[in-house]
Amino acid sequence: MSLELSAGLRDALQAWGEHLRALDDASDATLRAYLADLRHFLTFLAEHRGGPMGVAAFNGIGATDMRAWMAHERRRGVGARSIARRLSAVKAFTRWLSEREGFDPSAILSTRAPRFRAPLPRPLPSDAAKDLIDTIGHQHAEPWIAARDVAVATLLYGCGLRISEALGLTGAARPLPEVLRITGKGGKERLVPVLPVAARAVEAYASACPFDLAPDAPLFRGMRGGALNPRLISGVMAQARMQLGLPATATPHALRHSFATHLLEAGGDLRAIQELLGHASLSTTQAYTAVDTAHLMEIYAKAHPHG
Structure with a gap:
């Protein structure tokens, strides 16, 4: 009917x-x-x-x-x-x-939703994440906008920030310090080390940006000078991933997943990574990373060698 x-x-x-x-x-x-x-x-x-x-x-x-x-x-x-x-x-x-x-x-x-198993995040391989950021830098003809998009993507991948956290930075954040104080979900603060490549990317953008990046104003700007809309970053990533033949799961949030997974693959401590990501529980961090069980056991064996 x-x-x-x-x-x-x-x-x-x-x-x-x-x-x-x-x-x-x-x-x-x-x-x-x-x-x-x-x-x-x-x-x-x-x-x-x-x-x-x-x-x-x-x-x-x-x-x-x-x-x-x-x-x-x-x-x-x-x-x-x-x-x-x-x-x-x-x-x-x-x-x-x-x-x-x-x-x-x-x-x-009061109706309860049916339970379902949430799919595990799909981080990108290390070389694909780097290629994606490089390609993002060639999506816009305006040099300062291209530099802006690279700076945001580098913060997501290099510092494990949520896109809302990266776009929430103000002009007071620059030049980026060695350690950023980030206010995440629920107003919870955490300290995030800043890689030199991220600091350089942000400074390259800030130097090229035609707008006054006042301490109390948004650091990342749209074309007309307003606060940058996160959908623009999602869009530029979509263009770049299509050019590289990457799956639709290669989103801004996937760069954060990749940050966590690559740290763990390099032997990073899961609890330390939990702190860097600002997760309330360790189980969330475990689900966030895509390291297989065999690799986790290899990391464990290296950290706890037996006689």
């Missing part, structure tokens, strides 16, 4: 999309994905209940309806990860709608 929505629910979906775009800076692709996920859910409910969907219908959704929907999705062959993503969109909309309409959303919000 075709999906019938009341005028009120259509208006609510449109208002929610505008809310996401305005407050959360959601991209068009993210909005399309959220709305598509919601439509899957609403289509099922319309069939399940045998009638059109309106705002008031959300007030009557119970735990039984939610279980029926998830079972229906599994029978259709939808994977656990996709169901979890769709449930996340349903919860986000329901939370917003309940605040606006004043109903109890607990049956939907």
Whole structure:
């Protein structure tokens, strides 16, 4: 059956999309994905209940309806990860709608997502990471922008920074010291050693940048002088990886994975790497690295030689 929505629910979906775009800076692709996920859910409910969907219908959704929907999705062959993503969109909309309409959303919000095994990150081989950074430097005709992109990528790979951490640096950070104090997730601070190559890359960019990099202003700038949008770095990496024939997993975050893996391969201590990455638990760092068990045992044997 075709999906019938009341005028009120259509208006609510449109208002929610505008809310996401305005407050959360959601991209068009993210909005399309959220709305598509919601439509899957609403289509099922319309069939399940045998009638059109309106705002008031959300007030009557119970735990039984939610279980029926998830079972229906599994029978259709939808994977656990996709169901979890769709449930996340349903919860986000329901939370917003309940605040606006004043109903109890607990049956939907308390629904648990199916468990799934998260795939391990895919770091790049050392030579591929270096080739990627070199290639990034040839993606833009404007020299200072090319130098900027190289500087950001070098910080991700050479210091293991999250892209938000690299783009959160201000002009006060330069020239980069031997050790950077980084504020990561949850306001947790950590100290990160700065490789000379990273310091040189940042200084090359700063020297070429046409804007005044004041101490209290963003270090990395967009073409018009505003704070650099992380999507631009993702885009330039996508161009470079296509030229090199690298997989789609070669993203800015993959450079951080690569930093951790290559340190561990070189015999680095897992707990020290945990501190450098700013992970709360050692298990997160272990999942972050792609060193196989045999290599880990080899590292262990070298660190703890037997008689």
